[in-house]
Amino acid sequence: MHPHSSPRPRTGPAVTLEMVAARAGVGRQTVSNAINSPELLRPQTLERVRHAIDELGYRPHRAAQALKTRASRLIGYGIRSSSTRVPTPVLDQFLHSLSEAADRAGYRVVLFAVAPGDDELTSYQQLLDEHGADGFVLSGTDRGDRRQGWLHERGVPFVAFGRTWSGKDVGDWVDVDGAAGTSAAVRHLAGLGHRRIGFLGWPKGSGVGDDRARGWQSAMRELGLPTRGRRVASPDDPEQATEAAEKLLATGATAVVAASDTLALGWYRALRRAGRGPGPEAAVIGFDDSPIAPLLFPSLSSLAQPLDAVGRTCMRLLLDRLGDRDRPTEHILLEPELVLRESV
């Protein structure tokens, strides 16, 4: 049986160090010394503690082991390998928040590095074997992700920051409602009078990117605004993003919703090349509200992911799952916040 599949001890309540200390009429440290550094104690004190240990049947080693098996108090988290050279500011901020929420709950986050193309599941198995992680937090979930199914089959508690984008939806997750965010951005721009609102997204195929595109499209339809020819795509690369933005400008778009702040900067560059700048006549709203957004000139409006809440909620769901493995799964969508600045 997997060591993680039995949350409850099968024996009676454990005898604690404190119980031994009380029985012997000494302090905690003295009991600890009697076990670990008996040479530090006077013989009669040592004798008294040993007597109490025998009387109560205190087994320090087993107590420590049982404690460890039942609760390593370690939560595993895969961090993107630095060799990919792709900055991950959203996930980094999430990790800060998760780490803090874990600390408050008496847990610690233990990292392992994963590179794209790695057999990630091996890393999860290793962390279970070597450190007896109590559970995992996943991030960067995407289509074809094997991690949720793998952990679920093994009865390993986990929670994902990110939906199960394909296959059977297993396990608890918390995600940010990207579509709700881009819909809100479209409605805000339409409220300012814009009608030719483009979408500057990533190439189709990513769960997160397609979700953000969907929100733009559905809000445009609701408002009766045409979407044909108004959607362009580029990876998060400055030159390609600029070229994609130039295509949108050529269609006469007066505003754009971008799937990322990096893509939104393509709009800035395209306008500068045309001798213009972003603003009310050429508005742009990015996504993720990166640290640079308030520093740009003009400052960039963006959709901020509520990463503190995501980290806290992930930890809460994981604690609930550790406490009761049979409880129904929970899926929680949190709305991003539209942060308005000079670019609209």
Next chain:
Amino acid sequence: MHPHSSPRPRTGPAVTLEMVAARAGVGRQTVSNAINSPELLRPQTLERVRHAIDELGYRPHRAAQALKTRASRLIGYGIRSSSTRVPTPVLDQFLHSLSEAADRAGYRVVLFAVAPGDDELTSYQQLLDEHGADGFVLSGTDRGDRRQGWLHERGVPFVAFGRTWSGKDVGDWVDVDGAAGTSAAVRHLAGLGHRRIGFLGWPKGSGVGDDRARGWQSAMRELGLPTRGRRVASPDDPEQATEAAEKLLATGATAVVAASDTLALGWYRALRRAGRGPGPEAAVIGFDDSPIAPLLFPSLSSLAQPLDAVGRTCMRLLLDRLGDRDRPTEHILLEPELVLRESV
């Protein structure tokens, strides 16, 4: 006595489970059972093992502790609390690199959250107590930092990303030579013909900031260029950075070296307000080469910290220290790389 403060046992070679088994004429598992599950043994076997334990002075708990102390394979790292709302992209990138280097060495990084004003030492103590971390990696060292001395006194292996900026220099560290970076920036700008080269730094008092200012000053002096009135200061705040940059512009500065990319953006904003833009006539070189630098228009030249090398080197020094606690301390300074883009 703290379990970590004595790298070597003061008694003779440790008595092992195997030695007890041989003396009692039983197998390893029987000794283990005698300690952990005595009810499984026949009374006379139990008596024989207990006798051997007493005879040899075997202390199972201490042995387990020593084993744990020697190799929990966990490296502790304090991550900035998300509640500070201050992005730490350099430290985040360092953490990716450190985590990968740790993995390759068969270690894992375990996080704990620290907020400014926290008694951080408590967190270090907790991680030692609860998870028996083998060592620590520090970052964000600054004047008055108590961590190095505290860990050193307790004989806990550690390495710092960042110098010991005040007090006695204890422990191994790896740092980036900020002064060498800003000196190189000044020499590059002077080579392009600039003479009125300003420094846009942080308020005096921080180890890192003063170091970066020193490099600008010494290179200016070497080149015979005046520094009086050419140094302005601002925290990493867009509005204050812009005002500081405007002061430099008012002195007729044609180029500026900034202590951070955020400060460099103050120069961008000040020029835009004056209807100009950064470039050959109003050059700027930032520090840290943040992800945004290549995305700006014009793109920002900056000094890149070799964070992959810092992570790898930290892990190497820590492994060396774990292997031999008495080896001489090592201090390693790595040079930042000047990444030239359109802003010069």
